[in-house]
Amino acid sequence: MGEVILTMKGIDKSFPGVHALDHVDLEVRRGEVHALMGENGAGKSTLMKVLTGIYTKDEGTITFEGKEVEFHNTREAQDAGIVIVHQELNMLGHLTVAQNIFFGREFKKGIGIDDRKMNEEAAKLFERLNIDIDPTTTMSDLTVGKQQMCEIAKAISHEAKVIIFDEPSAALTEAEIEELFKIIRDLRAQNLGIIYISHRMDEIKVITDRVTVMRDGAYVGTLITEDCTKNDIINMMVGRVIYEDPKTHSMVPEGAPVVLKVENLNAGKMVQNVSFELHKGEILGFSGLMGAGRTETARAIFGADPKQSGDIYMNGEKVTINTPQDAVNHGIGYLSEDRKRFGIVVQKSVAENTTLATLKEYLSGIFINKRKEEKVAQEFVDSLATKTPGVDQLVVNLSGGNQQKVVIAKWLCRNSDVLIFDEPTRGIDVGAKNEIYKLMNKLAAEGKAIIMISSEMTEILRMSDRIVVMCEGKITGELDIAEATQENIMNLATREIS
Amino acid sequence: MANQNTAVAAKKKSSLDKLGGQKFIVILVIIALFLFFSVMSANFRKYTTIVSILDYSYYIVLMSIGVTFPLITGGVDLSIGTGLICYSLVGGYLISFHNFPVWGGMLVTVLFGVAIGLVNGTLVAVMDIPPFLVTLCTCMITRGLGAIIVGGFGITWPTATQPGGWFRNIFKISIDARTKIPIGIVWVLILVAVMSFVLNHTKIGRYTIGIGSNKEAARLSGVNVKFYHIMAYVISGLFAGLAAIAYSAVFATVQPGTGAGFELEAIGGAIIGGVSASGGAGSVTGSLLGVFVICLLKTGLPFIGLQANWQQIITGLVLIGAVLIDVIKKRREVH
Numbered sequence: 136m137g138e139v140i141l142t143m144k145g146i147d148k149s150f151p152g153v154h155a156l157d158h159v160d161l162e163v164r165r166g167e168v169h170a171l172m173g174e175n176g177a178g179k180s181t182l183m184k185v186l187t188g189i190y191t192k193d194e195g196t197i198t199f200e201g202k203e204v205e206f207h208n209t210r211e212a213q214d215a216g217i218v219i220v221h222q223e224l225n226m227l228g229h230l231t232v233a234q235n236i237f238f239g240r241e242f243k244k245g246i247g248i249d250d251r252k253m254n255e256e257a258a259k260l261f262e263r264l265n266i267d268i269d270p271t272t273t274m275s276d277l278t279v280g281k282q283q284m285c286e287i288a289k290a291i292s293h294e295a296k297v298i299i300f301d302e303p304s305a306a307l308t309e310a311e312i313e314e315l316f317k318i319i320r321d322l323r324a325q326n327l328g329i330i331y332i333s334h335r336m337d338e339i340k341v342i343t344d345r346v347t348v349m350r351d352g353a354y355v356g357t358l359i360t361e362d363c364t365k366n367d368i369i370n371m372m373v374g375r376v377i378y379e380d381p382k383t384h385s386m387v388p389e390g391a392p393v394v395l396k397v398e399n400l401n402a403g404k405m406v407q408n409v410s411f412e413l414h415k416g417e418i419l420g421f422s423g424l425m426g427a428g429r430t431e432t433a434r435a436i437f438g439a440d441p442k443q444s445g446d447i448y449m450n451g452e453k454v455t456i457n458t459p460q461d462a463v464n465h466g467i468g469y470l471s472e473d474r475k476r477f478g479i480v481v482q483k484s485v486a487e488n489t490t491l492a493t494l495k496e497y498l499s500g501i502f503i504n505k506r507k508e509e510k511v512a513q514e515f516v517d518s519l520a521t522k523t524p525g526v527d528q529l530v531v532n533l534s535g536g537n538q539q540k541v542v543i544a545k546w547l548c549r550n551s552d553v554l555i556f557d558e559p560t561r562g563i564d565v566g567a568k569n570e571i572y573k574l575m576n577k578l579a580a581e582g583k584a585i586i587m588i589s590s591e592m593t594e595i596l597r598m599s600d601r602i603v604v605m606c607e608g609k610i611t612g613e614l615d616i617a618e619a620t621q622e623n624i625m626n627l628a629t630r631e632i633s
Numbered sequence: 634m635a636n637q638n639t640a641v642a643a644k645k646k647s648s649l650d651k652l653g654g655q656k657f658i659v660i661l662v663i664i665a666l667f668l669f670f671s672v673m674s675a676n677f678r679k680y681t682t683i684v685s686i687l688d689y690s691y692y693i694v695l696m697s698i699g700v701t702f703p704l705i706t707g708g709v710d711l712s713i714g715t716g717l718i719c720y721s722l723v724g725g726y727l728i729s730f731h732n733f734p735v736w737g738g739m740l741v742t743v744l745f746g747v748a749i750g751l752v753n754g755t756l757v758a759v760m761d762i763p764p765f766l767v768t769l770c771t772c773m774i775t776r777g778l779g780a781i782i783v784g785g786f787g788i789t790w791p792t793a794t795q796p797g798g799w800f801r802n803i804f805k806i807s808i809d810a811r812t813k814i815p816i817g818i819v820w821v822l823i824l825v826a827v828m829s830f831v832l833n834h835t836k837i838g839r840y841t842i843g844i845g846s847n848k849e850a851a852r853l854s855g856v857n858v859k860f861y862h863i864m865a866y867v868i869s870g871l872f873a874g875l876a877a878i879a880y881s882a883v884f885a886t887v888q889p890g891t892g893a894g895f896e897l898e899a900i901g902g903a904i905i906g907g908v909s910a911s912g913g914a915g916s917v918t919g920s921l922l923g924v925f926v927i928c929l930l931k932t933g934l935p936f937i938g939l940q941a942n943w944q945q946i947i948t949g950l951v952l953i954g955a956v957l958i959d960v961i962k963k964r965r966e967v968h
Contacts (some may be wrong), residue, residue, distance in 0.1 A: 208855075209853055210855040213855070225849070225850035225853055225854075226850060227842070227843050227846035227847050227850055227851065227913075228846055228847070228913065229842055229845070229846045229914050230839070230842060230843065230846065234839065238839070238843060238850075238851070238854045239851070239855045240854075240855075241836060241839065246835060247830065247834040248834050248835060248836065248839060250834070
């Protein structure tokens with residue numbers, strides 16, 4: 136490791152209602168791979184966006200090569216030598232590799248573009264990186280791994296001094312990851328500073344020199360990778376005090392029947408051999424890091440995405456679910472994490488949304504029986520304590536928490552036995568959160584079986600009777616609430632898959 | 634490593650196949666249609682018929698060259714058809730009633746097109762209104778505007794024998810009453826070559842493709858996306874203006890209220906020629922070839938006794954076929 140090239144000190148950033156970064160520090164040296172770790176929403180991405188000029192900081196200083204700097208857009212950061220290789224690739228599929236690398240700063244020849252020179256320069260870059268890619272290939276013809284190599288080449292071509300990798304391995308195969316690591320080691324040898332964001336604990340141990348851990352938008356500490364264990368890092372990641380009282384024991388009555396049973400479910404890379412049981416009156420928490428395959432599992436069960444294999448049993452009977460319609464007919468309701476896109480029709484009224492999945496029951500002949508619809512909607516507004524001026528109110532005018540209640544009403548209306556809540560309180564303020572929690576507990580007490588997918592550790596520990604932890608498409612463990620702690624959940628969520 | 638090399642090479646070749654592939658199919662279709670109509674009708678294979686096919690193709694080809702740019706950005710320009718008539722009416726009106734020299738009228742015609750293109754582009758790129766809506770509005774506006782400016786009557790540009798009639802020779806040189814040289818095809822081919830260069834070898838073209846491919850990525854690369862997005866519509870307007878001149882030179886009178894539907898032939902041609910319905914891909918030469926397919930159908934079908942309504946149906950079916958090829962190609966790329 137060489138001298139310090141980049142120092143971020145006391146970086147503070149607030150968004151309306153969220154203190155996203157609370158005086159965070161980060162120091163990167165030349166010839167170092169520095170891991171940035173933290174749970175979902177710990178503030179890693181926000182910190183990197185502040186560094187590369189996408190967000191402006193409220194407080195703090197950034198010192199780069201001994202000078203205090205402030206970038207106003209990614210271009211300025213690039214020109215200074217700080218570039219980011221995004222998790223989602225920013226590529227132009229219809230153009231060639233060389234055209235992509237030099238997009239926005241093409242070499243000119245007369246009034247035209249000098250494509251030949253661009254190809255030559257790109258070839259030189261690949262040579263330097265020891266990568267075998269033909270610069271004249273169309274970008275969309277490359278594998279994801281190769282596309283990422285092109286992104287790296289693009290980064291280098293900016294005369295980068297600090298390169299940020301944002302979860303670079305998420306979409307790569309084992310062999311591609313090996314190749315990526317080789318490149319990163321080369322770059323380190325060339326004295327660049329590298330920031331490496333990843334959830335994969337095993338990678339951190341293999342490739343990084345130091346680790347900085349963030350939690351809830353705050354700086355926790357920096358460790359030398361060689362001197363610490365996986366558990367040290369996990370403890371730093373989750374070491375918060377849980378002030379909302381966690382459930383201490385399961386509320387499910389002894390011998391409650393199994394309502395839903397999933398056996399060896401496979402659906403793409405993100406759902407591999409998933410098996411679990413869900414009991415009557417149980418809240419089953421699905422925990423894991425971003426991209427662990429929890430939503431994909433839910434969508435496969437619900438028939439929203441195709442599955443390759445696996446059996447689903449409802450109340451002991453094997454059922455076939457190929458479409459969401461099948462799932463609904465078998466009594467499964469899915470409350471999407473993205474309410475606005477999949478859950479509700481915002482420009483329709485509370486009443487219309489409530490009866491959306493059960494419209495057949497409100498028909499008189501071919502006409503919708505408005506009065507009956509409104510009567511039922513009103514019953515749910517009362518029982519769920521939805522705050523709305525009336526059932527004819529457009530859903531778009533309600534708050535997030537009350538919108539969620541309308542979605543719940545829709546599925547209750549359908550008399551679903553199994554409710555899958557995907558991030559039930561995302562984007563909902565604290566007061567409304569508590570109401571949703573109370574409602575879920577009430578539903579469970581009434582005998583509904585609930586799957587709750589949540590990325591919030593506190594929510595998992597507070598609500599679940601039992602916890603299933605997923606990592607990279609597989610279930611890595613099952614914990615009873617009595618034995619679950621933040622540490623053992625995080626341990627399962629970052630388990631190395633061999 | 635060696636294996637990987639060949640794999641990459643093989644993949645590259647197939648993608649080249651795809652690009653050249655569609656054009657190759659279109660050329661075959663053109664030849665097949667031409668032979669078919671020639672065999673079916675003795676009148677079709679006459680020299681005068683070929684000249685008139687070309688005559689009626691120029692304005693559609695020119696519109697098609699221009700509209701290729703907004704299409705590649707993932708947008709569309711529906712205002713070029715009624716716009717063409719509007720620009721031609723205004724230019725001809727100034728020549729006939731305000732003693733404008735012919736070249737002056739032509740200049741106004743083209744500049745009017747550029748101005749509407751600028752309006753379209755600004756509304757799309759700066760105000761972020763969907764291109765379909767923006768250009769549908771300017772389509773209606775130009776339709777009304779042209780008629781109002783000229784007072785609702787048809788406009789005749791100078792005929793070949795009148796002073797100023799020289800401009801009709803731009804597209805067709807008359808040796809005598811029977812022998813005419815369709816010189817317009819030369820200008821059209823030159824413009825195709827120029828715009829092909831612009832699309833493939835200049836920043837305007839590169840960023841047009843970039844916007845259609847992944848606008849956000851283009852923006853993050855530090856490109857002035859708004860400017861180049863506007864330019865695509867300006868090019869479309871410019872070529873609608875040039876098309877207006879070709880139209881004025883070929884047809885005796887220009888009638889207000891017409892022009893709706895021309896844009897569909899130009900857009901249809903571009904899509905047959907390989908412009909992706911979702912943006913990002915396409916070529917000027919492809920659009921040229923695609924328009925020829927449409928023009929052949931339009932002029933050829935009457936010769937075998939199928940009238941206008943049939944032309945519409947058959948052209949529509951050909952278009953669906955072309956779009957299906959694009960969609961199937963995409964689906965195969967995903968898997």
